[in-house]
Amino acid sequence: MFFFILTNNNSNKMFFLFILFFSTLISISSNSWFGCWIGLEINLLSFIPLISNSKNLLSVETSLKYFLTQSLASINFLFMILIKFSLLKNFDMNNIISIMMNSSLLMKMGSAPFHFWFPNIVEGLSWMNNFMLMTWQKISPMILLSYYFNKNFLIFMIIMNLIIGSLGGLNQTSLRKLLAFSSINNLGWMIFSIMISENLWLFYFLIYSMMIFMMISLFFLMNMYFMNQLFINNMNFFIKLNLLINFLSLGGLPPFMGFMPKWIIINFLLINKFYFLTFIFMMTSLIIIYYYIRIIYSSFMFNYFKMKWVNLLMKNNMSLINLSSFISISSMILSTFIFM
Amino acid sequence: MSLLKTNVITSVKYLRSFSVLCRKSNQDHHLKKCPILFNTQRWLFWERHRKGGYDTTIKTSNWEHLKNGLVELKHELKLFAKELKELYDMDPLLIARPGEIDLLWCFNSPTVLEKFVTTCDSDHGEGYSSCNLEMSPAGRALFHGYLDTRVPKDGRIKKAGYCAMRSKMQRKSFKRASTFDWHLYNTLVLKVRGDGRAYLLNISTEGYYDITWNDIYHYILYTRGGPYWQVAKIPFSKFVLGSKGRLQDKQTRMRFDKVTHFGISCGDKIVGKFNLEIEYVGLEFDPTHDEEFAYEMYKTDKYIVAV
Numbered sequence: 001m002f003f004f005i006l007t008n009n010n011s012n013k014m015f016f017l018f019i020l021f022f023s024t025l026i027s028i029s030s031n032s033w034f035g036c037w038i039g040l041e042i043n044l045l046s047f048i049p050l051i052s053n054s055k056n057l058l059s060v061e062t063s064l065k066y067f068l069t070q071s072l073a074s075i076n077f078l079f080m081i082l083i084k085f086s087l088l089k090n091f092d093m094n095n096i097i098s099i100m101m102n103s104s105l106l107m108k109m110g111s112a113p114f115h116f117w118f119p120n121i122v123e124g125l126s127w128m129n130n131f132m133l134m135t136w137q138k139i140s141p142m143i144l145l146s147y148y149f150n151k152n153f154l155i156f157m158i159i160m161n162l163i164i165g166s167l168g169g170l171n172q173t174s175l176r177k178l179l180a181f182s183s184i185n186n187l188g189w190m191i192f193s194i195m196i197s198e199n200l201w202l203f204y205f206l207i208y209s210m211m212i213f214m215m216i217s218l219f220f221l222m223n224m225y226f227m228n229q230l231f232i233n234n235m236n237f238f239i240k241l242n243l244l245i246n247f248l249s250l251g252g253l254p255p256f257m258g259f260m261p262k263w264i265i266i267n268f269l270l271i272n273k274f275y276f277l278t279f280i281f282m283m284t285s286l287i288i289i290y291y292y293i294r295i296i297y298s299s300f301m302f303n304y305f306k307m308k309w310v311n312l313l314m315k316n317n318m319s320l321i322n323l324s325s326f327i328s329i330s331s332m333i334l335s336t337f338i339f340m
Numbered sequence: 341m342s343l344l345k346t347n348v349i350t351s352v353k354y355l356r357s358f359s360v361l362c363r364k365s366n367q368d369h370h371l372k373k374c375p376i377l378f379n380t381q382r383w384l385f386w387e388r389h390r391k392g393g394y395d396t397t398i399k400t401s402n403w404e405h406l407k408n409g410l411v412e413l414k415h416e417l418k419l420f421a422k423e424l425k426e427l428y429d430m431d432p433l434l435i436a437r438p439g440e441i442d443l444l445w446c447f448n449s450p451t452v453l454e455k456f457v458t459t460c461d462s463d464h465g466e467g468y469s470s471c472n473l474e475m476s477p478a479g480r481a482l483f484h485g486y487l488d489t490r491v492p493k494d495g496r497i498k499k500a501g502y503c504a505m506r507s508k509m510q511r512k513s514f515k516r517a518s519t520f521d522w523h524l525y526n527t528l529v530l531k532v533r534g535d536g537r538a539y540l541l542n543i544s545t546e547g548y549y550d551i552t553w554n555d556i557y558h559y560i561l562y563t564r565g566g567p568y569w570q571v572a573k574i575p576f577s578k579f580v581l582g583s584k585g586r587l588q589d590k591q592t593r594m595r596f597d598k599v600t601h602f603g604i605s606c607g608d609k610i611v612g613k614f615n616l617e618i619e620y621v622g623l624e625f626d627p628t629h630d631e632e633f634a635y636e637m638y639k640t641d642k643y644i645v646a647v
Contacts, residue, residue: 173523
C-alpha cells in the first residue's frame with residue numbers, strides 16, 4: 001500500500017493513511033466509550049478520502065454509500081453509549097443495550113445481518129482500498145466488541161455470518177465480491193476467537209491479513225477483477241500454483257498456513273463441547289472450499305485463447321509471488337519448529 | 341410482457357417542480373396546456389423525479405389495479421421459480437468467447453418490440469415530430485418517423501426535434517428493478533440498415549444516487565443509405581459521457597456492471613423522414629481491443645474546477 005502510494009505521487013493519501021492508523025489506536029486505547037466513538041469517527045473521516053477518486057463515477061458512488069452506512073452505525077453506537085451512561089449503572093453484559101451496541105459495531109464491520117453494503121462497496125473499490133477495508137477497518141470494531149458483548153447474540157450472529165458468507169459467494173463472478181463473502185465468513189471465525197481470547201483473535205487476524213494480502217497483491221499485479229480474466233490470461237505455471245496455494249490456504253485447508261488459526265479455534269470448540277457450532281463451522285468451510293476449487297481447477301484446466309501478444313510479463317515481480325507461495329506452504333511446519 | 345391495458349393519454353399534465361431556491365421570471369399564462377410555467381435557473385443538482393418531472397403515469401382505478409395484479413401474479417411466480425432454479429444451478433456465465441456475439445435483442449418477432457418504448461418531443465407538447473417502432477416488411481424492427489425541428493410557440497422551449505426508442509427497465513420477478521451486467525464484454529454490435537442519417541446510441545447507467553440518474557453514454561452511428569445491412573461493432577471505450585444531453589468536461593469510462601437502458605435516438609436537426617431497420621443488438625468480447633477509454637483527460641491545475 002505504501003509502495004503503491006509512493007509510486008503514484010499521492011503524498012496526500014499518505015497523510016490520510018497515517019490518520020487512519022492513528023484513529024484505530026485512539027479507539028482501542030481509550031478508557032471511555034466516548035473516546036472509542038471518536039476513534040471510529042476519525043477512522044471513517046480519514047478512510048473516505050482514500051477511497052474517493054473523483055475521476056471515476058463508480059468510486060464516488062461507492063464512497064458515498066460507505067459514508068452513509070458507517071455514519072449510521074456510528075450514530076447508533078453513540079446513542080447506545082449515551083443511553084448506557086444515563087440509564088444503566090451495572091456491568092451486566094446480557095441486556096438489550098449490549099445487543100444494540102454490538103449491532104452497531106457489527107454494522108461497522110460488515111457482518112451479517114448488516115452485511116448488505118459490504119459486497120456492494122467492495123465491488124466499487126480498487127484492490128488496495130479493498131485490502132484496507134477488509135483488514136484494518138475490522139480492528140477497532142472487533143476490539144470494541146470484545147469490551148462489551150452479549151454472548152448469545154454474538155453466537156447467533158456468528159452462525160449467520162458463516163452461512164451467509166458461504167452461500168453468498170456461490171453464484172459470484174466478480175473476484176472482489178467473492179473475497180467480500182469470504183471476508184464475511186472469516187468474520188464469523190474472528191468474532192468467535194475474540195470471545196475466547198484477544199491473543200487468539202490477534203493471531204487469527206494477522207494470519208488472515210497475510211493471506212488476504214497475498215491474494216490481493218496477486219490480483220493487483222495482474223489487474224484482475226473478474227473470473228473470466230483468470231481464464232483468459234496466459235498465466236505462467238508459478239502464478240497459477242500461487243493462486244492454488246493461496247486460495248486453499250484462505251479456505252483453511254491443511255498443510256497451508258490458513259489451517260493453523262482455524263485448527264486452534266476448532267480445538268477450543270471441541271474441548272468446550274460446542275458441537276453444533278463446530279458442525280456449522282465445518283460445513284460452511286466446506287462450501288467455501290468448493291467454490292475456491294471451482295475457480296482454481298477452471299484456471300488450471302481451461303485456457304481459451306493462447307494469443308501470442310497477450311503475455312503476462314511477470315519476471316520482475318516473481319519474487320513476491322514465490323515468497324508468498326513459500327510462506328503459505330511452509331509456515332505451519334516452520335512454526336512447529338519454533339513453538340513446539 | 342405487457343398484460344396491462346394501455347390507455348391513451350388524453351390530458352397532458354406538467355409536473356415539473358423546481359426547488360424553492362429557483363428564481364422565477366415573468367411568463368405568459370394564457371396557454372391551454374400549461375397552466376404553470378416556470379422558466380427558472382436551477383441552483384441545485386438535486387433531482388426530485390427520476391423521469392425529469394414528466395408525468396407518465398396511467399390512471400387506473402384500484403379495482404382494475406387489483407384485477408391486473410392477479411393476472412400478473414401467475415406470471416411473476418413463474419419468473420421467481422425460474423430465478424430460484426438459476427440460483428440453485430450456481431452456473432453463471434463465466435466467459436464470453438471472442439468472435440461470438442451474445443444477442444441482447446433479436447428483432448425477428450413483434451414480441452421483442454414490447455421491450456422498447458418510443459418517445460418524441462410531441463408526447464409532451466414540446467414539438468411536432470412523430471415516431472413509431474414496428475415490424476418492417478422484411479421482418480425486422482423498423483424505427484421510423486418524421487423529425488420536425490419547428491419550435492412550438494410557448495415561450496419556454498428553445499429547441500425541438502428528437503425521437504428516441506429506449507429499452508424498458510430490466511425487471512426481476514415481482515417487478516423488482518434490475519440491471520444488465522456487461523462486464524464480460526467490451527464491444528456493442530448492431531446490425532442495422534439505415535437511411536444515411538446519423539443516429540445516436542445511448543447507454544444509460546443510472547446509478548444509485550440522483551446525480552447520475554441522467555448520465556448517458558453516447559455514440560454517433562453513421563448509417564449508409566443503401567439496401568445492404570451494416571454490422572457496426574462499437575467498443576465501449578468509445579462512448580462519451582453526457583448528462584441530460586450535455587457532454588461533460590470530465591469524461592470517465594462507462595461502468596459495465598450496472599447498465600440500465602439501451603436506446604437509439606434521432607436528433608440530427610434535419611427535417612424529414614427517418615427510417616432505421618434493426619436486425620439485432622448484441623455484445624461481443626474482443627480480446628484484441630485493449631483500449632480502456634478513448635478520450636484523454638489531461639492533468640489540469642487545481643484551480644480549474646470540474647475537471
